[in-house]
Every structure is written in structure tokens, then in C-alpha cells.
Amino acid sequence: MSFSEDHKFSGESIAHFARIIDSIHLGIWEYNTDTKHVKWSSGFYTALGYVPGEIECSYNYFFEHLLYYHDKPTFLKATYHPRHGESPVAHIRLLTKQNGYQWFESTTQKHDSKDGPVIYGVLTNINTLKINEIKAAENEFRCAEIGRIAKIGSWEIETATMNLVFTKEVYDIFELNNHVKMTIEEAISFFEPQYRPVMSHAIEQAIKFCKPYELEVLFRTARNNVIWVRAKGVPVLDDLGRCTIIRGVFQDIDSIKKKGITLQSSINLLDDQNKRLQNFAYIVSHNLRSHAGNLKFMVNLFEESNQNDDRTEVFSHIKTISESLSSTVGHLDEIVKIQSEISKERKVIDFDTIFNNVASALRTNIVAAGAKIHTDFSDCPQIDYIPAYMESIFQNLLTNALKYKHPDREPVINCSTQKAGNEVYLLFEDNGVGIDMPRYGDQLFGMYKTFHRNSDSKGIGLFITRNQVEALGGSIQVDSTVNVGTKFTVRLV
Amino acid sequence: MNTENKIVTAGIVDDDDIFTYGFKKSAAIKNLFNKVLSFGDGREAIDYLKDPRNSNQLPDVLFVDINMPVMNGWEFIDAFAEIKLKLGKNIPIYIISSSIDLEDIKRGKNNTLIVDYLLKPIDKIYLKDIFDSLQNQTSPRKSNLL
Numbered sequence: 001m002s003f004s005e006d007h008k009f010s011g012e013s014i015a016h017f018a019r020i021i022d023s024i025h026l027g028i029w030e031y032n033t034d035t036k037h038v039k040w041s042s043g044f045y046t047a048l049g050y051v052p053g054e055i056e057c058s059y060n061y062f063f064e065h066l067l068y069y070h071d072k073p074t075f076l077k078a079t080y081h082p083r084h085g086e087s088p089v090a091h092i093r094l095l096t097k098q099n100g101y102q103w104f105e106s107t108t109q110k111h112d113s114k115d116g117p118v119i120y121g122v123l124t125n126i127n128t129l130k131i132n133e134i135k136a137a138e139n140e141f142r143c144a145e146i147g148r149i150a151k152i153g154s155w156e157i158e159t160a161t162m163n164l165v166f167t168k169e170v171y172d173i174f175e176l177n178n179h180v181k182m183t184i185e186e187a188i189s190f191f192e193p194q195y196r197p198v199m200s201h202a203i204e205q206a207i208k209f210c211k212p213y214e215l216e217v218l219f220r221t222a223r224n225n226v227i228w229v230r231a232k233g234v235p236v237l238d239d240l241g242r243c244t245i246i247r248g249v250f251q252d253i254d255s256i257k258k259k260g261i262t263l264q265s266s267i268n269l270l271d272d273q274n275k276r277l278q279n280f281a282y283i284v285s286h287n288l289r290s291h292a293g294n295l296k297f298m299v300n301l302f303e304e305s306n307q308n309d310d311r312t313e314v315f316s317h318i319k320t321i322s323e324s325l326s327s328t329v330g331h332l333d334e335i336v337k338i339q340s341e342i343s344k345e346r347k348v349i350d351f352d353t354i355f356n357n358v359a360s361a362l363r364t365n366i367v368a369a370g371a372k373i374h375t376d377f378s379d380c381p382q383i384d385y386i387p388a389y390m391e392s393i394f395q396n397l398l399t400n401a402l403k404y405k406h407p408d409r410e411p412v413i414n415c416s417t418q419k420a421g422n423e424v425y426l427l428f429e430d431n432g433v434g435i436d437m438p439r440y441g442d443q444l445f446g447m448y449k450t451f452h453r454n455s456d457s458k459g460i461g462l463f464i465t466r467n468q469v470e471a472l473g474g475s476i477q478v479d480s481t482v483n484v485g486t487k488f489t490v491r492l493v
Numbered sequence: 494m495n496t497e498n499k500i501v502t503a504g505i506v507d508d509d510d511i512f513t514y515g516f517k518k519s520a521a522i523k524n525l526f527n528k529v530l531s532f533g534d535g536r537e538a539i540d541y542l543k544d545p546r547n548s549n550q551l552p553d554v555l556f557v558d559i560n561m562p563v564m565n566g567w568e569f570i571d572a573f574a575e576i577k578l579k580l581g582k583n584i585p586i587y588i589i590s591s592s593i594d595l596e597d598i599k600r601g602k603n604n605t606l607i608v609d610y611l612l613k614p615i616d617k618i619y620l621k622d623i624f625d626s627l628q629n630q631t632s633p634r635k636s637n638l639l
Contacts, residue, residue: 282593
């Protein structure tokens with residue numbers, strides 16, 4: 001049987017349609033707004049799981065017992081839509097006999113019949129669709145939330161057009177409120193200058209050679225915050241193996257990265273300290289061994305020699321060894337003290353006061369050398385430091401400058417402080433013999449490293465100075481030219 | 494060869510005066526080495542070896558310390574390698590050190606100029622062995638370090 005001729009339905013086809021509509025659970029209703037008379041098609045009942053007549057067919061029953069209370073305003077708004085001709089669509093929940101509330105699509109149309117204004121409506125069960133839609137929306141929301149919480153967004157480049165698309169989260173990382181469209185070059189310009197070529201190269205390689213990339217780079221946001229980001233790109237290939245799309249993620253890893261960097265610097269510091277301790281152990285062993293060895297050597301000689309003159313000489317050496325042993329142990333004490341004093345409280349100290357104390361203790365040496373000392377602590381007159389360390393630092397630097405004065409001229413020593421941001425520098429400069437930096441530079445602060453034929457050289461002063469400075473988080477550097485002089489730059493904090 | 498008359502000169506390169514004194518003294522007591530030359534650091538030793546006036550008074554053996562100022566033992570051995578051929582004499586080198594640093598010992602092992610690595614204090618019996626071997630032109634036994 002044919003339903004229609006051309007676009008018109010035939011008389012018989014209408015009855016056939018009615019049967020089809022009823023059997024596919026498509027509910028049709030009409031409502032006369034004047035008489036309040038309601039008619040429901042049998043499909044209306046079956047759509048709700050009833051047989052006709054099983055429930056009361058009235059507007060009141062529909063509104064009070066079938067329609068979910070929350071959807072009443074939606075339904076009313078769609079039903080009493082003022083304009084004729086259009087068919088407003090509402091999604092509403094209706095109570096079914098077996099399956100609780102189900103989602104229906106309600107389409108209404110107004111029509112003026114001879115009995116007054118009538119509203120016709122069609123109800124279609126869209127529950128599965130709607131549930132999926134809600135689930136999809138939930139998933140999308142969850143995705144967005146994950147992106148927001150993880151500070152991760154995604155992007156795509158279509159290689160044919162080089163069109164770049166960001167998700168909202170990417171714009172969030174860019175700190176851009178308006179989601180402006182960006183070219184690849186514009187996007188790359190947000191990276192810090194040293195990383196721009198890296199990014200361009202990675203994208204180029206991905207397009208040309210289908211090479212994925214993962215980079216951790218510095219990025220400057222629209223609000224001028226410099227942060228670490230992870231940029232990861234994966235080429236999507238067509239059947240011919242060409243890269244058609246690069247898809248990637250973009251993540252703000254600033255806090256992780258900064259923690260990592262801090263961690264790394266702590267590891268380096270520990271590593272340095274470990275190496276120094278290892279070195280220290282070797283040095284201690286070396287020195288004690290050499291004294292002990294000499295002592296044994298001399299005692300044997302003492303026993304072997306039978307002339308009194310020899311014995312007197314050997315004994316004088318034994319005395320020297322005994323003194324050296326005490327002084328080595330004294331050095332060990334000093335080094336151990338560095339670690340034990342670190343827990344002592346820092347105090348605000350006056351550079352001038354401490355320097356003058358040290359200088360007056362060394363007055364005899366200063367006068368004997370004819371040294372001229374200039375100090376200028378005006379840029380930073382005070383510092384929060386362990387007083388004993390500062391005293392020791394001044395003493396070692398000053399003693400060194402006097403000890404290694406140039407034989408042809410009187411020593412001139414300049415000592416000053418400098419403030420640079422949060423950092424405080426101590427500068428100590430002399431015009432002494434200088435140190436052959438290319439040869440000894442790396443050993444200068446080592447223990448028992450001596451570089452001059454000078455009987456006063458113990459090789460302990462600078463070792464202790466460096467340990468004190470580093471124990472409080474500072475660093476020490478030296479510039480020196482042979483026969484010109486030496487300059488120590490100490491970053492105290 | 495008349496071994497009784499062979500004169501053996503030792504050179505000691507060490508900044509430790511007491512050790513040098515002890516070495517000389519104990520050599521004198523044990524009748525080891527007819528002559529002991531001493532140098533306070535590597536540079537002094539190289540200067541002496543290089544000086545043509547000393548060409549007929551070169552030591553027959555060198556005992557070299559590692560930790561010295563100015564020119565340490567390793568620097569000395571590098572400098573020695575450069576002038577070795579010009580000396581016209583094969584001078585065996587022994588390291589004598591208090592250093593038990595494995596890096597130093599390994600370094601001694603890898604250097605063909607070094608016959609052996611001795612830890613201070615030195616073993617007099619071993620020293621006599623070296624002396625005897627130099628007198629008789631034989632190889633001395635070795636310490637177990639290298």
C-alpha cells in the first residue's frame with residue numbers, strides 16, 4: 001500500500017499512519033484551552049507503559065501525576081509559547097508505569113478549531129539519547145575539570161592549513177581571557193627567546209619526519225609570568241604516512257619543575273659536601289699517616305744510632321713531629337668546629353667592628369709588613385651572620401694577604417662590602433705575589449694545598465674559609481694574577 | 494762486574510724534611526747508597542737533572558713524594574718523561590707517599606716510568622733490596638701495591 005500520491009497523503013493512508021504511530025509509542029495529545037478537554041492517543045498510553053483507560057485522561061492528572069515537578073516550568077513555557085506556527089520543543093521527564101521517570105521530547109502546536117483554541121502535542125521517548133547526552137556532558141565536564149586541575153590543555157595543528165586550535169585550558173595556561181585565534185608563530189612567541197627555535201624545530205620535525213616531541217621549556221604568559229611548561233606533540237598520519245595533524249598537550253609544570261630544580265641543587269650541594277668529606281678523610285689519613293710514619297721512622301733511628309749527637313738530632317725531630325701532630329689535630333678541631341658552630345645563632349654584626357678586632361689582633365704582622373689597609377663597608381655595614389665565622393674569614397684573608405705580600409712593594413689591602421639585591425658580597429683585594437690561577441685555581445681552597453715555598457704555608461686557612469662561607473649558603477671566588485695581586489669575592493648571603 | 498765497587502746514588506724528592514733526614518740517616522747506618530741527593534720539590538729535582546754540569550752526578554734511583562708544593566710528584570714525573578732521553582741514563586723512579594688514595598695508586602700503576610709505589614714509612618729491607626738490585630743490575634722484588 002502506498003501512503004501518498006505525490007506529496008499528498010491519501011485518505012486510506014491516514015488510518016494506516018495512525019496505526020503506525022500508535023504502535024511506535026509516539027504519544028499524541030490535544031488540549032482545548034477553553035473547554036479544558038483533553039484527548040490522548042493510545043500511543044500516549046503505551047509510551048508511558050499503560051493501556052488506554054488505565055489512568056485518568058486529564059490535564060490535571062498529567063500535570064500533577066505524570067510530569068516531573070522540576071520540568072513543569074519547561075513544559076509550560078513550551079506549551080504556552082505565544083507565537084503560532086512554530087513548534088517549541090521541550091525535554092521533560094514523565095513517570096512511566098514500569099521504568100520510573102523517562103525523558104520525552106515534547107513538541108506542541110497551536111491550532112484554532114471551531115470548538116476553540118486547541119494545543120496539539122507529540123511525545124517521543126528520548127530517554128536513551130538523553131541519558132547519553134547527560135553522560136557525555138558529564139564526561140566533558142570531567143575532562144575539563146581534569147585539564148583545569150592538572151593544568152593541562154590540548155591543541156591541534158592541521159598541517160595543510162597550519163591552522164592552530166587550542167582548548168580552553170591552553171588559553172588558561174596562556175593566561176588569555178579572550179580566546180583569540182593564534183598563528184603558530186604567535187603561539188611560539190610566548191615561549192622564552194632561547195626556547196623559540198627549539199619549539200619551531202620540534203614542530204617542523206614533527207610535520208616533515210613525523211617525529212613526536214616532548215619538551216620542558218620556559219614560557220611567558222600574557223600576564224608576564226614566566227613558568228615551566230611541558231609541550232608534547234604527536235603527529236597523526238594519513239594512509240600515505242604523511243603527517244596531517246599534530247595533536248598535542250600543553251601543561252603547566254611550573255611547581256613540579258621548580259621543586260625539581262631546588263631538589264637538584266640540594267643534591268649537588270650534598271654531592272659537593274660528600275666529595276669534600278671524602279677528600280677530608282683522605283687528607284686526615286694522609287697527614288696522620290705521614291706524621292705517624294715519621295715518628296716510627298725517627299724512633300727506629302733513635303734506637304739504631306749509637307752516637308749521642310745523632311740521638312740529639314733525631315730527638316729534636318721527634319719533638320717537631322709531636323708539634324706537627326698537635327697542630328694537625330688542631331686543624332681537625334677547627335674543621336669539626338665549623339659544623340658544630342653552624343647551629344649557633346646568627347647575630348647582626350658590624351663589619352667594621354669585626355674587621356678592627358681582627359686587624360688589631362694582627363697589628364704586629366701588619367706593622368712589620370708595612371701594610372696599608374683600606375676598608376669601606378658603607379654599602380652594607382651590617383649582616384646577619386655567625387660572628388665567629390666572620391672573624392675567621394677576615395683573619396684568614398688578612399693573614400694570607402700579609403703572608404703572600406710582594407717582595408718588592410708594601411702591601412695595599414682593600415676590603416669592602418657590596419649589596420646586590422638580596423645578596424651581600426665581601427670583596428678583599430691585595431697587591432701581593434698572586435696565584436698562578438690556571439695551575440692552582442682548582443686546588444686553591446683544598447686542604448693542605450700550598451703553592452709557594454713559604455715556610456708559613458699551612459694550606460688550611462682558605463680551606464676553612466670556604467667551608468665556613470659555604471656552610472652558611474654562600475660561595476667564594478678568586479681572581480688572581482701572578483705579581484699583580486689577588487681578589488677574593490665572597491658571597492656571604 | 495765488580496759489584497763491590499759500584500757506587501749507587503739515590504735522589505729523594507720530598508718536601509718533608511724529617512723524612513729526608515731519616516732516609517739519609519738510615520741509609521748511612523745501613524750502608525745503603527753511597528750518596529743521597531735531596532730535593533725539596535719536583536721543580537728543584539728537574540732543575541738539577543737538566544743542568545749539564547750535573548750530567549756525571551745523576552742519581553741511580555729516584556724516590557719521589559706525591560704531595561709537594563710548587564711541582565708535585567705527578568707533575569715531576571711528566572716533566573721527567575720529557576727530559577728522560579736527554580739524560581743518557583736510565584733512572585728508575587719509586588713513588589714514596591703517605592697517600593692511600595686509590596686514584597694515586599692507580600695512577601702509579603698506569604705510569605710506565607714508575608717501578609713501584611711505596612707507602613711511608615718505608616720498609617728498610619725493601620730499600621736494601623732496591624740498593625742491592627742497583628748494585629747487581631738485577632730486578633728487585635716488588636711491593637704488592639702495583
